[in-house]
Amino acid sequence: MNASFSNALATAREAAGHQHYPQGALYVVATPIGNLADITLRALHVLAIADTIACEDTRHTQTLLRAYGIEKSSHQLLAVHQHNEAEASGRVLEKLHAGERVAYVSDAGTPAVSDPGARLAHAVTAGGLRVLPLPGASSITTALSAAGLVHDSGHFVFEGFLSTRSAERDAAVRKIAAEPRAVVLLEAPHRIEALATALVALGTREITLARELTKQFESIHTLPASDVPAWLQEDTQRTRGEFVVVVHAAAAVTEPGDDAGARALKLLLDEGVPLKSAVKIAAQWTGGSRNTLYDLALSLRKDAVRDTD
Known part of the structure; x- marks a missing residue:
């Protein structure tokens, strides 16, 4: 257990333990996107009482659980990821029908949002069983909350990862250029420069680059799309880490005069x-x-x- 969380489980039991947690239900649990402290008390309690924890990566999840002092045997962890989600959903359904509480976590953040989990939730609902979401960390809303979208009135479109093929990526950027709302993208460090080059087509439209959110080297920077490639090249550190890229809505056009x-x-x-x-x-x-x-x-x-x- 991480010493910083020595009292966390006891606090979680006290705060959330009195609530009802039905058996035979799937609990979709959000986990931190970087900072371990961004876990909810209810999430800790559900992870502790779950009979089985379905997860994107069993090794990653085991490390996370141990940091909080939650001990689960390898038999209590079930891999459910993008390559086996359909098949693994059947195993989860068997456990739910047997009366188990099953928690599902992705590697980071809220499951089923650009992560596995949607097929599993659909299968459980289609099987007449309950899906109970436990809200928490999300890189998407975290980036949006700091982007300062003053022209967007809270409206945005989530696109996630664009294609790695340049022609398809450029076509997607052309669609973004015509989109009046803010657009949220995700990108990996080894592809961020290629995305930045494609986004130059948006000209002066503002872009917020949110990198390594909640982690030690978090950075959030807003600048015109045309300036992004040069800004990234100024410092090699700026291309490291996972990115949330927020394309701001195009500002309303005004003409000089009495407006x-x-x-x-x-x-x-x-x-x-x-x-x-x-x-x-x-x-x-x-x-x-x-x-x-x-x-x-x-x-x-x-x-x-x-x-x-």
Whole structure:
């Protein structure tokens, strides 16, 4: 057991043990995406009382369980991954019909979201048995919460991993360019530069790169799509680790003139707010194009200089 979690199981029993955990049910349990402390008390309790733990990788899960002080024999761990999910679902159903509590975990995060688990949950439901989800860590929502999607009103599309084939990846990026909502992608370190090159086609559309979320070397950086390849190449460390890539929604197009963005920009500049900050704030407030507002700000500053000559 990790010494930091010596009291975690007792606390989990006290906090969650009084609840009802029916037998013959599948518990879909979210596990940390990096930081071991991001486990819920209910997840700890269910993992402790489960008769069987179905998991994407038995060795990885055994290491995770032992970190929390949960001891399970190898016979209590059942491999259920993308290559055997259909077949293994039958074994899980047998255990559920025998009255066992079965917990399912993927390697990290919430199962069945770009991870195995969906077929298993479907099979259990189709068999007339219960599926009980235990919410917790998710790299998708973690990245979204820090991306600052001020133009998106909470709407986004989850695409996950794009094709490794360049032609298919480029075609997917063209579809993203036409998508008005934010788009969430996942990418591995050895493919992030190829994805960055493809995303250059999105021009000034903002991209948030969330790398190694919740881990020691976590980094979250937002910049225009056209700048991503150069930014990655500036430091080799920036291409290491697992990525969540958030493509922000395209900002509403505004033209210079007597519109909300222009009025907000002029007010900010009149109050002495620095030009770049004024452009950023006006764009966030009104949904205006940052490039358009920046050009307008330069024009207003030139006019102000001429007026003082």
